[in-house]
Amino acid sequence: MKILAINGSPKMNDGNTALILNPFLDGMREEGADVELFYTRKLNVGPCNGDMSCWFKNPGACGQRDDMQMLLPKLAQADVIVWASPVYYSGVTGPLKNLMDRQLPIHMPWKQDSRRQTIVLVSTCGAWELSTFDPLLAQMNAIYNRPGANTNFAGALLRPMAEGLKEMIKAGEMEKVEGIFLAAKEAGRQLVREGKISEDLQRQVSRELMPRDAYYRAAQQMAEQAQKSMKR
Numbered sequence: 001m002k003i004l005a006i007n008g009s010p011k012m013n014d015g016n017t018a019l020i021l022n023p024f025l026d027g028m029r030e031e032g033a034d035v036e037l038f039y040t041r042k043l044n045v046g047p048c049n050g051d052m053s054c055w056f057k058n059p060g061a062c063g064q065r066d067d068m069q070m071l072l073p074k075l076a077q078a079d080v081i082v083w084a085s086p087v088y089y090s091g092v093t094g095p096l097k098n099l100m101d102r103q104l105p106i107h108m109p110w111k112q113d114s115r116r117q118t119i120v121l122v123s124t125c126g127a128w129e130l131s132t133f134d135p136l137l138a139q140m141n142a143i144y145n146r147p148g149a150n151t152n153f154a155g156a157l158l159r160p161m162a163e164g165l166k167e168m169i170k171a172g173e174m175e176k177v178e179g180i181f182l183a184a185k186e187a188g189r190q191l192v193r194e195g196k197i198s199e200d201l202q203r204q205v206s207r208e209l210m211p212r213d214a215y216y217r218a219a220q221q222m223a224e225q226a227q228k229s230m231k232r
């Protein structure tokens with residue numbers, strides 16, 4: 001099984017998104033999947049120029065010469081595509097959106113793909129509220145559950161309060177959060193075995209770490225401390 005994962009976080013492997021994505025991919029590897037991971041930050045992918053030549057003048061080909069030439073066949077041939085991104089202003093990061101837009105040459109509405117592709121979203125955000133991911137989920141559903149799409153949106157690993165999660169790890173409170181990473185890993189294994197991720201595992205990845213007020217109070221205190229140490 002070919003898995004193509006694209007992480008749109010500028011922090012790449014050091015970011016919160018990687019905290020969830022990496023065990024998920026490890027779980028898939030454990031089940032024998034062939035996993036390729038790219039970071040948008042390391043790729044040279046410009047925005048779509050919108051001329052639609054990839055549909056009309058040169059069907060299936062993009063006129064722009066950059067890393068999309070290498071990525072388009074991988075995107076077309078992957079059994080599973082994992083889009084991974086922090087939430088930036090209620091969406092995926094700009095570079096990841098650019099890359100998604102550039103798939104146009106392989107998504108012609110009159111050319112139905114005979115292969116059924118599976119899609120997963122992995123995302124993290126700073127806010128406490130799980131509803132922060134609603135716009136990203138709406139986008140995934142609009143793309144992959146539209147009429148005629150031969151795709152299976154298999155689920156999403158969503159981690160709100162991700163900055164709090166990172167702080168808990170730094171504070172050595174690993175035992176309080178390791179269930180999240182175990183669930184992400186199991187989700188990877190399950191996806192390869194069963195082609196989907198159970199609601200229960202998705203819930204475990206998103207589970208509440210602390211009450212809302214306590215979370216935002218701690219965030220405020222951290223910001224105040226950071227400003228004080230800057231002034232020193």
Ligand SMILES: Cc1cc2nc3c(=O)[nH]c(=O)nc-3n(C[C@H](O)[C@H](O)[C@H](O)COP(=O)(O)O)c2cc1C
Binds near residue numbers: 010091163
């Ligand atoms: C420019 C920018 C915009 C952001 N927008 C949101 C947002 O709309 N909602 C939210 O909850 N967090 C937002 N965040 C916080 C990130 O989503 C969060 O810290 C995430 O876990 C970072 O992931 P990373 O470490 O993998 O980059 C934003 C962060 C930045 C830098």
